[in-house]
Amino acid sequence: MKSLFQxxxxxxxxxxxxLLLRTMPAGAQVKYWVFFKDKPDxxxxxxxxxxxxxxxxxxxRHLVMxxxxxxxxxxxxxxxxxxxxxxxxxxxxxxxAVVISAGSASLHQIASLPFVSKIEATHxxxxxxKTEDSLHIFRIKKNDSLLLRFQLHRMKGEIFRxxxxxxxxxxxxxFDVGFRNADIHPAFQHLFKRGAIRATYDFIGDDPKVYDRGxxxxxxxxxLAGVFDSIPMGLATGADFLLARTExxxxxxxxxxxxxIAAAEWADRHGADIISSSLGxxxxxxxxxxxxxxxxPISRAANIAASRGILVIxxxxxxxxxxxxxxxxxxDADSVLTVGGVDPRTDVxxxxxxxxxxxxxxxxxxxxNLGIAFxxxxxxxxxxxxxxxxxxxxxxxxxxxxxxxxxxxxxEIFHMIESSGHLFPYFDYHHGYGIPQADKVLGFAGxxxxxxxxxxxxxxxxxxxxxxxxxxxxxxxxxxxxxxxxYYKIVKANGKIRKYGVVLAEIDEPIYFERSDLKKGxxxxxxxxxxxDSYTINEEP
Amino acid sequence: xxxxxxxxIIMAALxxxxxxxxxxHVDVDTNTTxxxxxxxxxxxxxxxxxxxxxxxxxxxxxxxxxxxxYLSFGALYKLKLSNYFSTGITLxxxxxxxxxxxxxxxxxxxxxxxxxxxxxxxxLSGSYYLRINMEKRGNSIGKYLDLGVGGLLQTGANYQxxxxxxxxxxxxxxIRHYPMLRASNWYLxxxxxxxxxxxxxxxRMQSFFIDRSGLPEAPPIMIGISWGFF
Numbered sequence: 212m213k214s215l216f217q218x219x220x221x222x223x224x225x226x227x228x229x230l231l232l233r234t235m236p237a238g239a240q241v242k243y244w245v246f247f248k249d250k251p252d253x254x255x256x257x258x259x260x261x262x263x264x265x266x267x268x269x270x271x272r273h274l275v276m277x278x279x280x281x282x283x284x285x286x287x288x289x290x291x292x293x294x295x296x297x298x299x300x301x302x303x304x305x306x307x308a309v310v311i312s313a314g315s316a317s318l319h320q321i322a323s324l325p326f327v328s329k330i331e332a333t334h335x336x337x338x339x340x341k342t343e344d345s346l347h348i349f350r351i352k353k354n355d356s357l358l359l360r361f362q363l364h365r366m367k368g369e370i371f372r373x374x375x376x377x378x379x380x381x382x383x384x385x386f387d388v389g390f391r392n393a394d395i396h397p398a399f400q401h402l403f404k405r406g407a408i409r410a411t412y413d414f415i416g417d418d419p420k421v422y423d424r425g426x427x428x429x430x431x432x433x434x435l436a437g438v439f440d441s442i443p444m445g446l447a448t449g450a451d452f453l454l455a456r457t458e459x460x461x462x463x464x465x466x467x468x469x470x471x472i473a474a475a476e477w478a479d480r481h482g483a484d485i486i487s488s489s490l491g492x493x494x495x496x497x498x499x500x501x502x503x504x505x506x507x508p509i510s511r512a513a514n515i516a517a518s519r520g521i522l523v524i525x526x527x528x529x530x531x532x533x534x535x536x537x538x539x540x541x542x543d544a545d546s547v548l549t550v551g552g553v554d555p556r557t558d559v560x561x562x563x564x565x566x567x568x569x570x571x572x573x574x575x576x577x578x579x580n581l582g583i584a585f586x587x588x589x590x591x592x593x594x595x596x597x598x599x600x601x602x603x604x605x606x607x608x609x610x611x612x613x614x615x616x617x618x619x620x621x622x623e624i625f626h627m628i629e630s631s632g633h634l635f636p637y638f639d640y641h642h643g644y645g646i647p648q649a650d651k652v653l654g655f656a657g658x659x660x661x662x663x664x665x666x667x668x669x670x671x672x673x674x675x676x677x678x679x680x681x682x683x684x685x686x687x688x689x690x691x692x693x694x695x696x697x698y699y700k701i702v703k704a705n706g707k708i709r710k711y712g713v714v715l716a717e718i719d720e721p722i723y724f725e726r727s728d729l730k731k732g733x734x735x736x737x738x739x740x741x742x743x744d745s746y747t748i749n750e751e752p
Numbered sequence: 753x754x755x756x757x758x759x760x761i762i763m764a765a766l767x768x769x770x771x772x773x774x775x776x777h778v779d780v781d782t783n784t785t786x787x788x789x790x791x792x793x794x795x796x797x798x799x800x801x802x803x804x805x806x807x808x809x810x811x812x813x814x815x816x817x818x819x820x821x822y823l824s825f826g827a828l829y830k831l832k833l834s835n836y837f838s839t840g841i842t843l844x845x846x847x848x849x850x851x852x853x854x855x856x857x858x859x860x861x862x863x864x865x866x867x868x869x870x871x872x873x874x875x876l877s878g879s880y881y882l883r884i885n886m887e888k889r890g891n892s893i894g895k896y897l898d899l900g901v902g903g904l905l906q907t908g909a910n911y912q913x914x915x916x917x918x919x920x921x922x923x924x925x926x927i928r929h930y931p932m933l934r935a936s937n938w939y940l941x942x943x944x945x946x947x948x949x950x951x952x953x954x955x956r957m958q959s960f961f962i963d964r965s966g967l968p969e970a971p972p973i974m975i976g977i978s979w980g981f982f
Contacts, residue, residue: 241886241887331888332887333888493890494890494891494892495889495890495892496889496890497890497891498792498890498891499891501890534790534891535891557775559775559776560776566778639778640778640780641776641778696775707780708780709779709780709781710777710778710779710780711776711778711780712774712775712776712777712778713774713775713776714772714773714774714775715772715773715774716772717772717773718772720772722772
């Protein structure tokens with residue numbers, strides 16, 4: 212055995228060395244965020260940094276200019292770190308950080324620089340197909356036509372239309388994988404005719420062109436501002452747009468997160484009021500318990516964007532049916548309006564829509580919208596599934612609200628959107644506050660009379676819905692009216708939700724909660740047909 | 753993480769239902785327990801399949817290199833020690849099929865020259881490995897280097913040869929439970945991988961044959977690819 216080992220020892224070493232060499236370059240390419248302590252000797256010239264529109268936005272919204280986040284990263288710091296690193300990838304003034312790669316010795320030197328506050332390994336490249344929205348392309352059929360009308364009607368969008376609220380004066384930055392053919396697509400000709408596409412940039416390819424690759428952005432833009440046969444597919448047909456390509460299709464690479472952050476700073480510079488992002492990052496880079504708005508740099512940047520007065524809207528993610536399950540970054544950031552998806556046929560969370568809460572307990576998703584929508588594809592129109600499309604539908608709604616209430620700041624609009632949800636003040640971790648409603652946000656919705664009441668017996672807490680909401684049946688027992696959804700949750704004494712669900716109220720029977728399942732101090736909260744009430748358990752069963 | 757129960761009852765069944773239908777039910781407490789199981793969690797187990805070629809450097813003319821192959825199916829257990837290190841074991845069932853070259857010196861297993869000669873070994877194999885990951889990542893396997901040592905226990909060995917007869921007829925002779933191969937062996941093992949896919953190399957530490965009957969040693973190196981199913 213020994214002689215055999217000696218005879219082939221060199222062969223084994225050769226194979227091993229080859230494998231090691233194959234691995235080492237990957238190790239050497241590990242990228243690091245280098246965060247700095249301060250921004251000394253930096254100067255901010257607002258009129259130089261911002262585009263005229265960006266400057267105007269800051270002034271109009273009474274936002275400070277030249278604060279810590281606006282100041283650039285100290286040039287001296289960049290130079291010193293750059294000199295010690297192998298490669299320089301990105302720089303963020305919001306995070307006061309740069310992204311570099313360096314060997315361990317150099318990294319040690321960088322860490323010992325007096326102005327470096329911390330170094331974090333970035334998350335690595337993973338060659339994998341990402342979870343994608345399902346794309347179902349159909350010819351325009353009756354159902355598509357119904358969906359086209361329903362997707363805005365579900366938000367009572369016609370109320371905005373009647374008041375000529377179409378997002379005019381609002382600038383929306385859309386971050387996506389590209390906007391293939393959007394420049395020649397009939398759905399967007401009204402935007403190009405009036406010069407509504409104010410700027411474009413491909414942060415992956417470092418190029419202003421965004422129309423030659425990636426279909427997803429074309430579909431997302433359709434749900435924001437596209438039109439089909441003069442019928443709007445989104446509510447923001449009068450808004451202005453900044454289109455940024457920050458994502459590659461089919462693979463997840465670290466650079467996408469830097470691109471998103473760079474695009475957010477670019478959007479701020481160009482005066483974006485709203486960022487609509489149907490992108491998200493999950494298990495390739497993070498754990499579920501890191502979805503707390505602090506672990507992911509992109510989530511921290513999203514919160515900084517919100518601090519710059521931008522309303523950041525992000526898709527919850529399409530992860531509910533896989534092992535990840537929960538929301539994705541940056542939807543975990545507390546200042547990001549996270550949008551889940553519902554099935555337009557049932558008004559219940561669609562099976563793939565990521566659920567909350569965030570890892571720190573923050574309510575997510577904040578609101579929901581249709582997870583199946585009619586929209587534009589690069590060469591046609593059709594329906595598409597995904598929280599990606601619920602997001603621009605909501606962003607269009609938000610643009611109209613901001614147009615209606617220009618004096619409000621971004622977080623006031625954020626809370627107005629939440630409180631306009633069709634379930635508000637009820638919420639749960641599948642539906643948030645529900646689908647935003649135009650009449651509620653504009654103050655037209657009246658008080659809803661009670662639609663049910665509670666009855667407590669020895670064995671049950673019963674929820675009895677009013678007779679007029681019991682579906683009618685014909686002589687054969689066939690339903691004549693559609694049953695309504697009753698949403699319930701059981702809230703513990705400490706305020707945390709223990710259980711929640713949706714019941715289809717289809718027969719003239721109460722909904723029973725077993726007393727034995729309800730502890731003292733717990734509260735049963737029920738929402739049914741616009742009315743929310745609760746019952747607190749005051750004694751042990 | 754959040755496994756929720758979603759029950760959708762067909763509308764047609766509603767007419768006969770005697771209770772309200774719950775179409776969504778989520779038990780938050782039981783659904784938010786942090787998992788200990790996953791690609792980059794404390795424990796992970798998955799099945800895999802490997803394909804490889806037996807070879808050596810420089811090439812040994814006694815074996816038909818591209819046709820001397822390796823196939824295995826097995827399971828891998830991974831125990832996470834830290835973000836950068838993990839360890840574990842593999843268990844697999846494998847087949848090594850070594851095809852003898854036609855122009856070799858004809859001494860094994862006899863002096864007859866055949867048009868095709870193959871040695872097949874079936875074995876149960878187990879290995880212990882240390883895994884080094886190269887970077888921070890989420891709940892994914894990521895890029896890694898495995899260093900391991902393993903052993904195999906032969907469960908069967910066949911020798912077979914073929915000779916052309918008249919026309920297209922082929923004569924096949926198979927000798928089962930061929931006794932000339934070593935019943936157990938051990939090897940060193942290394943692999944580099946990214947998520948489900950790995951390039952692997954194995955170096956056999958003992959001779960393939962009990963008695964080579966004058967034939968040079970079989971190739972000690974196996975290089976191959978492996979797919980993890982998860």
